[in-house]
Amino acid sequence: MKPSLQQSIAVARHKDKTWWHQKTHSVEDDFELSTVCHRPESMDKLQEQTKFTKKELQVLYRGFKNECPSGVVNEENFKTIYSQFFPQGDSSMYAHFLFEAFDTNKNGSVSFEDFVFGLSIILRGTINDRLNWAFNLYDLNKDGCITKEEMLDIMKSIYDMMGKYTYPTMQDDAPIEHVENFFQKMDQNKDGVVTIDEFIDSCKKDENIMQSMQLFDNVI
Known part of the structure; x- marks a missing residue:
């Protein structure tokens, strides 16, 4: 059975060497034989770029192709796949924001290249790389700054996704308190928005903020 996308990400995160030896036939064969609508870059080129x-x-390609035979994933399919990670909550809104961050070309679809480029930054990037990616995720309208409303939308989506059982003592206003705490520290010139420089x-x-940012390790 081919690995699911969830398993593939887990392999990339933890470098489970057992997985590498279980899949012995060449993925290049899949590139040649598959009849997908979108053909990804060669593995050698992707290795250089990630x-x-x-x-x-x-392994990531096998999981991606298993979930997305056409070679690309649209937002609805992305939400369906992502919901399997967090069955205890509603991940649809966070998956929407995440899809927007992965869809760098803004064409309504995420290719294998889009997927691994983003995943490489999140899991293997420098602190600056990861913070820039996180800023882009929070900057919903892509105007170069984060408002309280944008940050609150993201925080609410994360709390919704985690589900009530994850935070048994969580109050309804917890996301608002989280955002207020962030803004008090981040909005250095008190102009009501957070720029990329202020954010980083x-x-x-x-x-404490850096520890909070580690939340992305759990929701990606």
């Missing part, structure tokens, strides 16, 4: 090894890319500078200086 921080994944060729073995990791092979605040995250690097505040250990």
Whole structure:
């Protein structure tokens, strides 16, 4: 049975070497034989452009192609796949925001290249890489700054996704308190918005914020 996308991501995250040896036939055969609508770049080129090894890319590709035979995934399919990660909550809104972040070409679909480029930054990127990616996720209208409303939309979607059983003592206003705490620290010139420089500078200086940012390790 081919690995699911969830299993493939887990392999890339934890470098489970057992997986590498279970899948011995060449993924290049899949590239040649598959009749997908979108053909990804060669593994060698993707290896040069990301921080994944060729073995990791092979496993990720198998999982991606198993879930997305056409070679691309649209938003509705992305939401369906992502919901399997968090069955205890409603992940649809967060999956929407995440899809927008992965869809760098803004063409309504995410290719294998889009997927691994984003995943490489999130899992293997430098602190600056990851913070820039997170800022882009929060900046919903892509105008170069984050408002309280944008951050609150993201926070609400994360709490909804995690589900009530994950936070048994969580109050309804928890996302609002989270955002207010973030903005108090990040909005350095008190103009009501957070710029990329403020965002990165605040995250690097505040250990609590950095720990909060680790939430992305769990929701990606």
